[in-house]
Amino acid sequence: MSMTRREFLKRSAVAAAAASFSTLIARANQQEKVKVGVIGTGAQGQNLLRQLMSMPSAEVVAVCDIYAPNRIRAVELTQFRAQGYSDYRALLERKDIEAVVIASPLHLHAPMTLDALQAGKHVFCEKAIAYSIDESRQMAQAAQRTGKLLQIGHQRHYNDTYNQAYWLIKEGAIGKITHVRVLWHRNNSWRRPVPDPKFERLLNWRLYKDYSHGLLTELASHQLDVVNWFLGALPISVMGYGGIDYWKDGREVYDNVELIFNYPGGVRVMYSSITTNAYDGYGEWFFGDKGTMALTNETSGLLYRERNAEKLEWEDDANTVQVDGRRAVVIEPTPTRRAPQRGEQLAQQGQRNAYYAELEHFLQCVRTGEQPKCTAADALPALTCILGAKTAIETGALYEFKPEDFRLG
């Protein structure tokens, strides 16, 4: 580990400078805002819409949702500047719209993306990329054929803490990684109240297998994407359990999954997602022979050095906290000297909102023609991991991945 304090702070400062540089670019482009349509304005669509509304480089001119309350709410969020549509194809017919943001249920990612690309729009589509590998490939091919951009919404790629953690791991801060623990634990049914039974599948699509792969696509996709990215590797095989063991409410997707992925070099990744206990929250823990990188709740990054590992050169200059009697270096996107209280979110210290950052990047790519950071090729491996894990659970047998399934073609 040969990073000096100066380099450590410089790297942090670069991240901060990049943030303000992109703001400058956005300002420079203010005269030529990208006209955007948002398709699927439920929970995440509204979140993304709020980001777009606060962005100098975007002008949301249309929103679409088949569920009237969500469509009306979206129009309200644009201060009635956007036109509301119930058919996304009508939105796509508008010539003035350059780009669309798709935040629909998983099974609609592919058909909507294909139609949007065919209509000449650049596409930002939420994660997971699609319901199947074949659909993902069709999406990528359509982007290539039409010459339009396709970015997938794995926002951790735009998260300053994750980027700083990735770089430190690459520099050897935790040594050789041998194990990764990943979990997403909640204590709720995931079920939404529906005003009328006829809306059950529309509002609770996550619980039905025709529309979603459940916890695997909705939660694990984010985290397996991070594991593949940080390890710079893809799994060889996976085994696992899953079941509908607690929430016997008519759902068709597992309410708990436990997986073990086997990566090259004997690296094992343990994954767990449950819906009956929220004690551990969610996060990824990378265990190396010199230390542990703990990333939790998308906001907190802590590095714990192993007792027998040499002190990091820059450690005395970094902010540290005591957690359960152990000293941890705070992974910060900005070179603040203030150590946060335990539990305080790094976001409060000026970390950029990753949803804002990913959309700002998307619009910048629309303007410059550069390829986005998280393309279909980047997003496919997480889906492949998920589908392999699902097969392992269903068959009760070890699933061996086919290397070609991680590639678009």
Ligand SMILES: NC(=O)c1ccc[n+]([C@@H]2O[C@H](COP(=O)([O-])OP(=O)(O)OC[C@H]3O[C@@H](n4cnc5c(N)ncnc54)[C@H](O)[C@@H]3O)[C@@H](O)[C@H]2O)c1
């Ligand atoms: N990146 C993240 O952190 C994050 C967080 C939450 C959700 N998501 C993703 O965002 C997507 C949406 O999730 P959500 O939680 O917002 O779901 P949601 O159910 O709240 O919203 C989906 C919306 O799509 C609408 N819709 C369904 N079919 C439609 C159609 N044919 N035409 C137009 N609109 C249609 C629904 O009426 C609903 O309003 C999913 O892919 C999910 O995985 C990502």
